[in-house]
Amino acid sequence: MKMAFLRNTWYVAARAQHVTREFLVRDILSEPVLMYRKENGEAVAIGNRCPHRFAPLSMGKLVGDAVECGYHGLQFDCSGACVLNPHGDGKIPRNAAVKTYPIVERYGFIWIWMGSPEKADPSLIPEFSHLADPKFTSVGDEMIQEANYELVVDNLMDLSHAMFLHADYQKTDMFLTAKHDVEQIGNSLHSRRVVPGTKPPPSFKSSLEDPDQPVDYWLNVRWDAPGLCVLDIGVVSAGRPQEEGIRRYGTHLVTPETEYRTRYYYASSRNYRLNDKKADEELQKWQEVGFHQQDKPMIEAVQNMMGEATDLLSMKPILLSVDGASIRARRILNQMVAAEQEEKQLAP
Numbered sequence: 001m002k003m004a005f006l007r008n009t010w011y012v013a014a015r016a017q018h019v020t021r022e023f024l025v026r027d028i029l030s031e032p033v034l035m036y037r038k039e040n041g042e043a044v045a046i047g048n049r050c051p052h053r054f055a056p057l058s059m060g061k062l063v064g065d066a067v068e069c070g071y072h073g074l075q076f077d078c079s080g081a082c083v084l085n086p087h088g089d090g091k092i093p094r095n096a097a098v099k100t101y102p103i104v105e106r107y108g109f110i111w112i113w114m115g116s117p118e119k120a121d122p123s124l125i126p127e128f129s130h131l132a133d134p135k136f137t138s139v140g141d142e143m144i145q146e147a148n149y150e151l152v153v154d155n156l157m158d159l160s161h162a163m164f165l166h167a168d169y170q171k172t173d174m175f176l177t178a179k180h181d182v183e184q185i186g187n188s189l190h191s192r193r194v195v196p197g198t199k200p201p202p203s204f205k206s207s208l209e210d211p212d213q214p215v216d217y218w219l220n221v222r223w224d225a226p227g228l229c230v231l232d233i234g235v236v237s238a239g240r241p242q243e244e245g246i247r248r249y250g251t252h253l254v255t256p257e258t259e260y261r262t263r264y265y266y267a268s269s270r271n272y273r274l275n276d277k278k279a280d281e282e283l284q285k286w287q288e289v290g291f292h293q294q295d296k297p298m299i300e301a302v303q304n305m306m307g308e309a310t311d312l313l314s315m316k317p318i319l320l321s322v323d324g325a326s327i328r329a330r331r332i333l334n335q336m337v338a339a340e341q342e343e344k345q346l347a348p
């Protein structure tokens with residue numbers, strides 16, 4: 001059976017700077033979405049399919065704040081209503097409307113609500129305030145992974161893979177045996193791990209005064225459904241409080257384009273070497289190597305091995321201790337999707 005998407009939730013639709021007076025088209029949960037900004041700068045998201053002959057509205061143009069279809073000239077306003085029919089008596093046919101989606105601009109992203117519009121509560125967007133905090137410097141980008149989004153989320157919830165797939169940047173001694181706990185708070189998961197008195201991972205070395213001194217290395221993850229993760233990673237001189245150390249927040253926001261294609265937004269925010277171009281370049285290099293050259297081919301190859309399947313658990317994988325957090329995240333998500341489906345069936 002195909003897994004339904006969670007609809008009553010916020011997804012990242014785009015990075016805010018990419019939504020302009022030019023059309024931006026994105027598939028989100030297999031729906032074609034068209035985004036642009038009104039003349040007053042406000043962002044808009046509507047369905048990209050003209051209800052006449054199904055032309056992509058993105059092949060048309062903006063007329064003020066309305067969209068004119070490039071095929072036969074119907075015009076739609078930002079509420080999705082058809083406001084101009086240039087043909088015949090100009091009567092607007094009933095049902096001549098496109099879908100509109102609630103959106104919120106926050107933390108440098110456009111967040112979109114794909115479910116019932118009346119449930120779109122902006123306070124449900126999890127907190128990523130480090131992205132706007134002047135005490136941090138952030139670098140980030142986005143990428144496509146040709147794989148089901150849950151495989152991309154698994155990869156973030158199971159950071160033990162970094163010791164193998166990213167050994168060149170992230171390897172530390174004793175990581176795999178360090179104490180690790182996972183706690184569920186509401187529908188969020190918090191996984192915490194501390195590796196005491198270890199060698200700093202290579203990606204921190206150039207930012208430490210004495211890279212040979214042992215450190216306590218921590219790695220915490222917060223997950224919110226369906227794929228919104230923050231990693232809190234840092235090092236401090238062994239035995240000292242974490243506040244004295246240096247840390248990076250990794251923001252990882254996963255949006256399903258289709259069942260088999262995922263758009264993955266990432267950013268790294270550090271509280272050290274602020275506004276230091278060289279530090280930016282080092283982190284960008286890690287993102288390029290780690291995410292694009294190491295994670296992406298592995299995750300895509302896993303999807304390829306799974307063929308058309310998208311539900312990993314239906315394939316009965318063997319489970320290791322490292323899978324605890326990712327399995328719990330899948331379970332919470334499955335429950336949320338099931339509750340939503342049930343509600344839909346009960347709806348009058």
Ligand code: FES
Nearest residue numbers: 050052053069072
């Ligand atoms: S397809 Fe859009 S007006 Fe005909």
Ligand SMILES: [Fe+2]
Nearest residue numbers: 155166290295
């Ligand atoms: Fe990775």
